[in-house]
Amino acid sequence: MTTSTGAAGAATAVAPPGTGDLAGAYARCAAAMALVGASFTASAALSDYPLAGGQAVRYAVAALCLLAVMRWRRVAFVLPRPRQATRLLALAATGLTGFSACVVLATRHAEPSLVGAVVGATPVVLAATQAVRERRLAPRTLAAAVVVTAGVALVEGLGSADPLGLALAVGALACEAAFSLLAVPLLPTLGPLRVSAYACVAAVPQLLLLGLLAPGPLLAVPDGGELAALAYLSVVVTAVAFLLWYTGLAQVGPARAGLFAGLMPVAALAASLALGVEAPTAHGVAGALVVAAGLVLGLSSRRAAPTSRADEPRRRTRVTA
Numbered sequence: 001m002t003t004s005t006g007a008a009g010a011a012t013a014v015a016p017p018g019t020g021d022l023a024g025a026y027a028r029c030a031a032a033m034a035l036v037g038a039s040f041t042a043s044a045a046l047s048d049y050p051l052a053g054g055q056a057v058r059y060a061v062a063a064l065c066l067l068a069v070m071r072w073r074r075v076a077f078v079l080p081r082p083r084q085a086t087r088l089l090a091l092a093a094t095g096l097t098g099f100s101a102c103v104v105l106a107t108r109h110a111e112p113s114l115v116g117a118v119v120g121a122t123p124v125v126l127a128a129t130q131a132v133r134e135r136r137l138a139p140r141t142l143a144a145a146v147v148v149t150a151g152v153a154l155v156e157g158l159g160s161a162d163p164l165g166l167a168l169a170v171g172a173l174a175c176e177a178a179f180s181l182l183a184v185p186l187l188p189t190l191g192p193l194r195v196s197a198y199a200c201v202a203a204v205p206q207l208l209l210l211g212l213l214a215p216g217p218l219l220a221v222p223d224g225g226e227l228a229a230l231a232y233l234s235v236v237v238t239a240v241a242f243l244l245w246y247t248g249l250a251q252v253g254p255a256r257a258g259l260f261a262g263l264m265p266v267a268a269l270a271a272s273l274a275l276g277v278e279a280p281t282a283h284g285v286a287g288a289l290v291v292a293a294g295l296v297l298g299l300s301s302r303r304a305a306p307t308s309r310a311d312e313p314r315r316r317t318r319v320t321a
Contacts, residue, residue: 021251026299029249029260032241037267041239041275044230052211053219055100059203059231062238066197069239075193084190087182091195092202095179097210099172106168111159116265117167120152123294125177126258141255148262151294154287155265176261180254183246192246200238203298259298262291 035143037046046054070077106115124147131138161169186195211218222230266288272278 010070012013012293025248025251025257026260028244029257030263031122032245032248033260033263035237035241035244037264038271039233040268041271042229042232042237045225046233049222049226050211050220051100051104052207052214053217054226054230055097056204056207057219058234058238059096059200059207059232061230062242063197063200064205065235066193066200066243067238069243070193070197073193074137075191078190078194080190080198084186085185087186088195088198089202091179091182091186092199093206094175095182096199096203097206099175099179100207102172102175106161106172108166109165110161110169110182114156114159114161114165115169115172116156117153117159118166118250119173119176120156120265121149121173122176122261123148123258125173126261127180127255128254130255138255141259141298144259144294147297148259148291149294151287151290151292152262152265154283154290155269156287157283169192177258180245180249180257183249184254187246187250189208192243192250195246196239196242201240237298256298259295262294266291 026185069075101305103119124142124157127142127145131142183199190198208218245257248260269278269284269288273280
């Protein structure tokens with residue numbers, strides 16, 4: 001165990017946003033959101049399973065998987081500094097525990113389509129937040145986020161909700177944005193693997209406490225379908241998708257990475273169509289095309305910076321060395 005990032009931390013440090021393999025980073029973000037979106041069908045199998053206890057099991061298994069990967073890759077365990085630990089606890093409380101609770105409770109007071117449409121505004125929230133932080137507006141990225149959000153609304157459709165349901169849906173949106181925004185300062189020092197593992201570890205006691213305070217049983221013996229759903233959510237949707245998302249997020253920043261959140265409802269729709277759960281609709285297909293147009297608009301705006309003549313000798317010296 002070590003208390004500083006040191007050489008081990010450098011081994012998992014990531015490039016700052018805008019550097020490195022952009023195509024690879026985009027692919028990771030897209031894959032992560034596609035996995036999460038396709039998991040909605042699996043989540044439906046847990047509708048009768050205790051919420052907090054089931055999510056606690058999910059994140060506990062995911063944490064064990066990620067810690068095992070750390071050991072296999074010889075990534076040293078780094079004890080987070082107090083400020084990092086506070087941020088990790090907040091990340092787990094919002095992006096993991098809070099998001100799960102808000103989504104489930106919101107669907108009891110609002111139609112799922114409305115909840116999905118509200119959470120679909122995540123690209124706009126992330127783009128606007130980054131613009132405020134950097135004090136620099138990127139009109140094309142913000143416009144792309146609006147287009148992606150409009151596509152999500154088309155895919156999901158607009159449902160009805162009472163005031164509490166709408167408030168809970170907005171809470172889910174805030175938690176989804178916090179999942180990325182709170183992680184950004186942690187990624188350069190802790191790295192995507194540690195952030196993913198530590199966040200899952202921190203979420204387990206939070207969910208257990210929530211389950212003990214909530215009415216009903218904390219855990220139950222799962223049947224075959226519930227066990228398969230828990231395994232899929234733990235390994236694929238949490239361990240794999242978290243690592244993919246945070247690796248891509250560290251390279252491209254929250255505004256551009258947030259655009260890929262529009263792929264969640266598209267992947268959910270594709271999975272439902274593949275499994276025969278629902279039939280294709282005109283607004284669903286149109287929404288998927290609008291999401292694709294928003295991604296093209298937002299991701300095609302980056303241009304490689306021209307190399308100045310003053311930099312040329314320095315670049316040749318580096319290559320020679």
